Amino acid sequence: MKFFIVEALKNFRTSGTVTPSSKHLVRTCLKKIDWNQTVFVLELGTGNGCITDEILKIGHGHVKVVSLEINEVFYNYSKEKYSGDKRLTMLNESAFKLREIVKNNNFGKPDIIISSLPLTLFKDEEIVELLEIVYDILDDKGTFIQYQYSPVTLKFIKKIFPKVKYELVLRNIPPAIVYRAHKS
Ligand SMILES: C[S@@+](CC[C@H](N)C(=O)[O-])C[C@H]1O[C@@H](n2cnc3c(N)ncnc32)[C@H](O)[C@@H]1O
Numbered sequence: 197m198k199f200f201i202v203e204a205l206k207n208f209r210t211s212g213t214v215t216p217s218s219k220h221l222v223r224t225c226l227k228k229i230d231w232n233q234t235v236f237v238l239e240l241g242t243g244n245g246c247i248t249d250e251i252l253k254i255g256h257g258h259v260k261v262v263s264l265e266i267n268e269v270f271y272n273y274s275k276e277k278y279s280g281d282k283r284l285t286m287l288n289e290s291a292f293k294l295r296e297i298v299k300n301n302n303f304g305k306p307d308i309i310i311s312s313l314p315l316t317l318f319k320d321e322e323i324v325e326l327l328e329i330v331y332d333i334l335d336d337k338g339t340f341i342q343y344q345y346s347p348v349t350l351k352f353i354k355k356i357f358p359k360v361k362y363e364l365v366l367r368n369i370p371p372a373i374v375y376r377a378h379k380s
Pocket residue numbers: 210211212213215216217240241242243244245246247264265266267270289290291292312313314
């Protein structure tokens with residue numbers, strides 16, 4: 197926890213927080229996932245791996261998880277932590293390169309894209325760019341899950357995804373909103 201706070205404070209513009217997500221927030225993010233229909237989960241913003249941990253804990257033995265982390269310290273920490281788990285591929289890459297990453301690695305279309313990227317710190321055009329990439333690479337029956345600490349990004353998600361639901365999580369510092377968006 198101390199390690200996360202120090203690194204997040206040093207890089208506030210990319211971390212967008214000083215504390216990792218609470219168990220309640222992580223569980224709310226993941227609770228609607230139908231694991232019987234989920235083969236490939238793509239995570240954006242590993243951090244200290246609090247969401248990754250839970251995905252690997254509750255996902256099937258055959259679930260494939262790819263997690264992107266732009267911060268080298270968080271990336272190295274998670275790469276080491278999960279080195280024994282063959283289901284997970286850690287990449288020290290930016291989410292803005294997702295189209296190339298998915299294509300070049302033949303990853304296929306994710307059933308779930310789960311993002312904790314701090315969209316509110318992005319420029320408007322960056323939010324739109326990222327959401328368009330997410331929409332394009334997501335499986336047609338897939339779900340995009342994103343949490344945020346403010347409702348301002350809802351209008352952007354709604355412009356790209358026809359179906360968006362949201363849920364407030366008070367038991368997190370700060371309280372958060374979990375968005376679940378579908379292509380159809
Ligand atoms: C709010 S923290 C969330 C960390 C953790 N998943 C959690 O829920 O506590 C956001 C994370 O996204 C990472 N990040 C920010 N911009 C990114 C980008 N363009 N591509 C990949 N990771 C990024 C940050 O370094 C940080 O670890």
